[in-house]
Amino acid sequence: MHDIRAIRDDPAAFDAALARRGVASPAAALIALDDARKTAIAAAQDAQTRRNDVSKQIGQAKAQKDEARAQALMAEVAALKGQLPELEQAEGETAAALDAALAALPNRPAADVPEGEDESGNVVVHQRGTIPSFDFTPREHDAIGPALGLDFETGVAIAGARFTLVRGAAARLQRALGQFMLDTLTQAHGYEEVAPPLLVRDEAVFGTGQLPKFAEDLFRTTDGRWLIPTAEVSLTNIVRETILPQGDLPLRFAALTPCFRSEAGAAGRDTRGYIRQHQFDKVEMVSIVAEDASEAEHERMTACAEGILDALALPYRRMLLCAGDMGFTARRTYDLEVWLPGQDTYREISSCSTCGDFQARRMNARYRADGGKATRFVHTLNGSGLAVGRTLVAVLENYQQADGSVAVPAVLQPYLGGLDRLEPKG
Incomplete structure (x- = not known):
């Protein structure tokens, strides 16, 4: 398995190494999958953070006897609660897609390995x-x-x-x-x-x-x-x-x-x-x-x-x-x-x-x-x-x-x- 962080650090070197094994330029696709994974993680984390913040605000609104605001906040929490499973599923799916792509690639040859196809x-x-x-x-x-x-x-x-x-x-x-x-x-x-x-x-x-x-x-x-x-x-x-x-x-x-x-x-x-x-x-x-x-x-x-x-x-x-x-x-x-x-x-x-x-x-x-x-x-x-x-x-x-x-x-x-x-x- 390859380290996606190392691939991001030097995608050209990774592509050059895998080209020696007949694999054409996988770095860009892997980085795109990692970007999608990071985006999904951030979306799930933002939704969870927003849910926690709004939940606290509900208590404050009720303490201030602002029922209209409390009802609006509770509706937002309910909506966020409904979104979270989908966001978490997207996070898992993007991580699995990246792992599968990395798992399908052969190891990089050492520098002293000779060139050749067979x-x-x-x-x-x-x-x-x-x-x-x-x-x-x-x-x-x-x-x-x-x-x-x-x-x-x-x-x-x-x-x-x-x-x-x-x-x-x-x-x-x-x-x-x-x-x-x-x-x-x-x-x-x-x-x-x-x-x-x-x-x-x-x-x-x-x-x-x-x-x-x-x-x-x-x-x-x-x-x-x-x-x-x-x-x-x-x-x-x-x-x-x-x-x-x-x-x-x-x-x-x-x-x-x-x-x-x-x-x-x-x-x-x-x-x-x-x-x-x-x-x-x-x-x-x-x-x-x-x-x-x-x-x-x-x-x-x-x-x-x-x-x-x-x-x-x-x-x-x-x-x-x-x-x-x-x-x-x-x-x-x-x-x-x-x-x-x-x-x-x-x-x-x-x-x-x-x-x-x-x-x-x-x-x-x-x-x-x-x-x-x-x-x-x-x-x-x-x-x-x-x-x-x-x-x-x-x-x-x-x-x-x-x-x-x-x-x-x-x-x-x-x-x-x-x-x-x-x-x-x-």
Whole structure:
């Protein structure tokens, strides 16, 4: 959410920032809505003040036995009383219109975010790891996986398209990956493990920016709750409607959860295999920090995600997303893309974003400096550490062997009882 006062202070700068995200000059319309809101507030306040003043005058007129004047004043009070509900309704409607217009606009990109309309404008920051070489033609995960327990057909038969049944060796590997990621973040990087709700209210998904604009990408239950598209929703809303002592910051949370997405905005993409599913597991990181700490926290969070890829010895690159390819709430986003030999390309496996105070304004989440009275909005950050299913895909493709087996990365072997290789079923 944007601050209308900041927009009024420098509308040209606001328009220039949003233009980088393909939004044409919203400042004038927002200021007009704010003017209408202020006018409605003033009209309601003036009517209430006049009513109070006239009510006092009625008593004075009666004390002076001026019945004609008292009757006129009482008539005016009655008229004002009738007007007040309409004026208060106008005040509420103009405020709601402004809030809705502000809520529909994406965050302003940071100054160092590159220009661009889509992923072609993204910039490689660095590339890490060694791309494996094979003495055979590497296969894609959907060719390797079925013999290890990725059962695409049964998943579709049970639940429909974009659902997969994972069993046997593949299920064990997927569980090991999730546990390893969560252990790494909590034990090596100080994140607090959380087991959050998977069903949330409207206010929660509004706070993190999925509502109202992206409702079609979510699943909704019959009682009006939403299945989380990522644990970012639950974790970030831990600080909703709170004022934190600055000494409590930073807060760092991590959770391994199922995630649910309708993928309405990705129709026709990755319909084959395990890359893009309606239900998937992901380890999510969320940081809540003071204003002056968010830039350093963004680098820290991204490095934590990179450390998991380093430990798994998976080659990857860090991308700085351009203004046109960032998510709605982000000021800056780094995507980590892992190398997939079967596809002969890099694919996203983690996205780490700093949102500034954009989400905090929607959640009314603040902090107060120790000993101070004034409050500021916290800054929020979120990132994948990592998408478990996509990491499973990356391990299958990068560690595949000519005989159809898959070597187990060394860091995962303790989670698999020392097993160093997954053998395909005959």
